[in-house]
Amino acid sequence: KKLVLYKKKKNYNKKKKQKGKTGLSCFQQLGLSEKMTRSIASNLKYNRPTDIQKLCIPKIMSNKDVICISKTGSGKSLVYASTLIDLLSEHSIFFGIRGIIILPTKELVIQIYKLIKKLCINFYNLKVNMIIGGISIFKQFDMLKTNPDIVVCTPGRLAFILEETKMKLEKVEMLIIDEADRILELNYYNDMNTIYKHLQGTCKTKQTLLISATLPTDVQNYFKLKLNNPDIVCINTDA
Numbered sequence: 001k002k003l004v005l006y007k008k009k010k011n012y013n014k015k016k017k018q019k020g021k022t023g024l025s026c027f028q029q030l031g032l033s034e035k036m037t038r039s040i041a042s043n044l045k046y047n048r049p050t051d052i053q054k055l056c057i058p059k060i061m062s063n064k065d066v067i068c069i070s071k072t073g074s075g076k077s078l079v080y081a082s083t084l085i086d087l088l089s090e091h092s093i094f095f096g097i098r099g100i101i102i103l104p105t106k107e108l109v110i111q112i113y114k115l116i117k118k119l120c121i122n123f124y125n126l127k128v129n130m131i132i133g134g135i136s137i138f139k140q141f142d143m144l145k146t147n148p149d150i151v152v153c154t155p156g157r158l159a160f161i162l163e164e165t166k167m168k169l170e171k172v173e174m175l176i177i178d179e180a181d182r183i184l185e186l187n188y189y190n191d192m193n194t195i196y197k198h199l200q201g202t203c204k205t206k207q208t209l210l211i212s213a214t215l216p217t218d219v220q221n222y223f224k225l226k227l228n229n230p231d232i233v234c235i236n237t238d239a
């Protein structure tokens, strides 16, 4: 009996520690909703944010454009996955693509698609789709007609689909470009230009997040005018 009591006390202290002084969990203190905090704890089993998450999440939740630079493995994916889901679910009555995540490779798209789906389990009712090479183009056209809230894609395939369908992206509220350095290294300039062309006239409050492990001059120059007075968070970079 003593042992049970001891264990209970230990768990209680652990919970108290995670909730900190304010009574809010660590993730909630960053501005995420209680729902997202519970999803992170139950679906991902994380209780504490990493440094880059601590620095970037509050800025994104207050609707700032953010350039987030930090080394691979520092937890950048959750920075944008959690904030995107939380911000979009604040008003999920709208139809049409409201969040776009662009990544340089098919493998990364699949990885982030899975993360978003996982974060939604039992908590959010958002529709998420992937646009990548290797899946029938007709299937992807049909899929887009079903009005996903979030699309995770490679620049090449998204640009191709946009040109073919003349689809408008006027509902997009958040654009996220992850591994921005690799996107330019792989010479996706033309595809990115096409995507930006289709994004013209988007929702005026559109927020952009640029995520990368390094910020070389060509990346800075290319994206300089495409972000709105961004906050730059740069810690432990790869180069």
Ligand code: ADP
Pocket (backbone or CB within 6 Å): 046, 047, 048, 049, 050, 053, 070, 071, 072, 073, 074, 075, 076, 077, 078
């Ligand atoms: P990056 O995008 O910066 O390369 P990832 O987002 O892929 O990094 O995260 C690297 C690893 O850290 C992943 O295995 C991820 O599951 C894990 N991770 C991310 N955030 C947390 C956290 N708050 N607590 C524990 N592990 C985390």
